[in-house]
Amino acid sequence: MEVDSIDSSSVKVTKVTKMTKVKEGKPKAPEENPWKKRPLHVPDYAQAALEHLCKVDPALAPLIAKYPYTIYSDHDTNYFRVLSRTIIGQQVHWKAARSIIFKFVSHYVPGITLDSLDSGDKRFPTPKQVLSTPMDQLRSCGLSERKASYIQDLALHFSEGKITFASDKAELQALKDEELAAQLLCVRGIGPWTVDMFMMDTLERLDILPTLDLGIRKGMEKHFRKDYKNGVWGTMIESLEEGKTKKGGGKGKGSAKKGEMSCSDMERMAEIWRPYRSIASWYMWRNADDTDTISAPI
Incomplete structure (x- = not known):
């Protein structure tokens, strides 16, 4: 059987490449933390x-x-609210913290909205309300079991008056940094960094080094x-x-x-x-x- 040979050098191969125009969209701006x-x-x-x-x-x-x-001009004087929000926000992205805080507050304050919280709505449960809330209900707000126990321990300290400066402005001003820190560090979930941020930002104390x-x-x-x-x-x-x-x-x-x-x-x-x-x-x-x-x- 005779087979014709093909001289590959005489064959011209043309490669056609289809160019696809890629539309370059504008890069999305990072979402700004409303806080x-x-x-x-x-x-x-x-x-x-x-x-x-x-x-x-x-x-x-x-x-x-x-x-x-x-500095912020709207310092919150509801220290239970401040510290609770801080505990909730520990070691999570601000978006997750924002969502959990909203679920937590809306459990006690029907009708509150995420936008109103972002805008500075100060409505918040009392320590006694939190203490009377079963753990499973706190967990349903998105809190881990550990953070739910931290919030309840904080509520207990406020409810029993162990955090003495909460309602006495004169005492708060008289307390030295070390004395104030000693009260807060007894609460589960509150460490030195949280204490420093609280004194520096919320209480506006001028000589704090975190x-x-x-x-x-x-x-x-x-x-x-x-x-x-x-x-x-x-x-x-x-x-x-x-x-x-x-x-x-x-x-x-x-x-x-x-x-x-x-x-x-x-x-x-x-x-x-x-x-x-x-x-x-x-x-x-x-x-x-x-x-x-x-x-x-x-």
């Missing part, structure tokens, strides 16, 4: 505080010039980078007291792992910011990243 739309204002103490910070730490001046200092906040730590590491040498943050300062050489001052020797600040490093380096460490911390959030802000629903 961050709360009204802002410049507090009366801001000018004196910022002048002091620029004097003791001139390296803060560019940040202060870039970001005008403003050493457990990652954003503030990163901001401080960036801000004080020039003071990091040979694994140590800061320098040794010697002062003469009663004829003895003593290590002390605003900066001192610290132990740093891979250039990270420890809590004690942060406390020592921030000593120069007193009595306005809260305000300096506000700037450290912005120094760490333009998007770093307090995200807890407080």
Whole structure:
């Protein structure tokens, strides 16, 4: 059988490629957390505080010039509400926290809407109402069993008057930070970070340094980078007291792992910011990243 051979070199193959025009849509803008739309204002103490910070730490001046200092002007005085919302918002995305808070409040306040909550509706169950709510009903609001138990423990502390500053403004003002923290840290689900955020944001205390906040730590590491040498943050300062050489001052020797600040490093380096460490911390959030802000629903 004779087979004709084909010279492949004489055959021209044309490849046709169909071009498909891809429509490029506009990138979706990230949804804005409605809790961050709360009204802002410049507090009366801001000018004196910022002048002091620029004097003791001139390296803060560019940040202060870039970001005008403003705080929320609608501080909530229902501390049970504030702390309950904070517990609900722990370790979850703000969208999930918002949904759970709405379900939780609507269980006690029929007719309340998500939009009204976003707009600052302050209606909220009382501690006694929460204590009388069975666990399965709290779970039906989207709360985990652990968080439901935290909310009930918080309600118990308020109901029994263990949190004494809740209804006494004079006592609240008289309590030192350590005394106030001691009352709150007895509540399950409330740790040092939550206490710091509560005192700094809700109570507007001016000399709080949240050493457990990652954003503030990163901001401080960036801000004080020039003071990091040979694994140590800061320098040794010697002062003469009663004829003895003593290590002390605003900066001192610290132990740093891979250039990270420890809590004690942060406390020592921030000593120069007193009595306005809260305000300096506000700037450290912005120094760490333009998007770093307090995200807890407080």
